[in-house]
Amino acid sequence: GAVVSQHPSRVICKSGTSVKIECRSLDFQATTMFWYRQFPKQSLMLMATSNEGSKATYEQGVEKDKFLINHASLTLSTLTVTSAHPEDSSFYICSARGEGGWELFFGEGSRLTVL
Amino acid sequence: RKEVEQDPGPFNVPEGATVAFNCTYSNSASQSFFWYRQDCRKEPKLLMSVYSSGNEDGRFTAQLNRASQYISLLIRDSKLSDSATYLCVVNPNNFNKFYFGSGTKLNVKP
Numbered sequence: 657g658a659v660v661s662q663h664p665s666r667v668i669c670k671s672g673t674s675v676k677i678e679c680r681s682l683d684f685q686a687t688t689m690f691w692y693r694q695f696p697k698q699s700l701m702l703m704a705t706s707n708e709g710s711k712a713t714y715e716q717g718v719e720k721d722k723f724l725i726n727h728a729s730l731t732l733s734t735l736t737v738t739s740a741h742p743e744d745s746s747f748y749i750c751s752a753r754g755e756g757g758w759e760l761f762f763g764e765g766s767r768l769t770v771l
Numbered sequence: 772r773k774e775v776e777q778d779p780g781p782f783n784v785p786e787g788a789t790v791a792f793n794c795t796y797s798n799s800a801s802q803s804f805f806w807y808r809q810d811c812r813k814e815p816k817l818l819m820s821v822y823s824s825g826n827e828d829g830r831f832t833a834q835l836n837r838a839s840q841y842i843s844l845l846i847r848d849s850k851l852s853d854s855a856t857y858l859c860v861v862n863p864n865n866f867n868k869f870y871f872g873s874g875t876k877l878n879v880k881p
Contacts, residue, residue: 688867699858699873700815749814758803758862760869762814 659683660752662763669740670771676736677766679750685730686752690760691723694747706733740770772797775861777872785880788849792875794859795841803862804842806833808855809874815858818844849879 659682669675679689687708692700704725705713712725724736737744749765777794784790796804804821819826821842825834832845842861846853859872 690869700871702869702871705867747812753867758820759805759817760807760815760860762816765812765814767812 660686660750660761660763662750662766664766665764666767666769668769668771671741672739674736674738675740675768676734677748677750677768679733679735679752679763681731681752681761684752686733687730689727689733689750689752691725691733691735692749692751694749694765700749703735708733737768740768742770744768745770774798774863774870775859775872777859777875779873779875781876781878783878783880784849786849786851788879789845789847790849790877791843791845792857792859792877793841793843794861794872794875795839796859796861796863796870797840798861798863799837799840801840801861801863803864804833804835805860805862806831806842806844807858807860809858810855818857846877849877851879851881853877854879 661680663678689706691703694700702715703718706725706727708727708730714720727733747765747767750763751760775796806818807815808818809815819828819833821833821835830847834843856874856876858874861870
């Protein structure tokens with residue numbers, strides 16, 4: 657099946673710094689990728705839809721200047737959490753839809769801890 | 772009203788039990804439905820798609836009830852390894868829009 661890889665799996669940073677998370681589709685081209693965050697014991701919350709070669713579409717309440725998304729190629733989307741604060745600590749997961757299909761394939765997730 | 776709603780549980784059942792979860796959706800035009808499984812601190816993984824005619828995969832059976840706008844997941848002969856959170860996912864006829872339920876937690880105990 658399709659594989660989506662996410663990196664880093666864990667990151668700890670100081671408050672005020674920026675953190676970049678990468679999401680790669682390893683064996684297929686993903687024109688669209690999705691970014692979610694998940695707090696403990698809660699469901700996935702869609703943050704934005706990342707479109708290759710164009711601007712991301714953000715969900716209501718998600719600050720686009722805070723969470724920068726770049727989808728420069730058909731296999732890579734990045735999420736940069738800028739000026740991170742402790743309340744940004746969360747589990748961030750990306751997903752991509754397989755070519756021609758409905759199934760969503762998820763990256764392994766990135767656990768961000770902001771001190 | 773949320774797009775997708777699930778009972779968060781937890782459902783605590785003994786090994787060998789049969790357990791069923793329901794998930795309701797609000798958009799009657801929704802076309803695609805899925806059950807995903809998520810283990811603690813891991814990413815979700817597709818368990819099964821849900822077809823109009825219902826479908827079965829081993830101990831797992833998924834059904835769709837369009838009239839009442841819900842999908843169900845039945846697990847027979849529960850195993851300890853079935854312990855996880857089960858997420859209901861609905862695509863409302865928009866190729867790039869997927870709505871997730873909050874998940875139903877299942878604990879299978881020896």
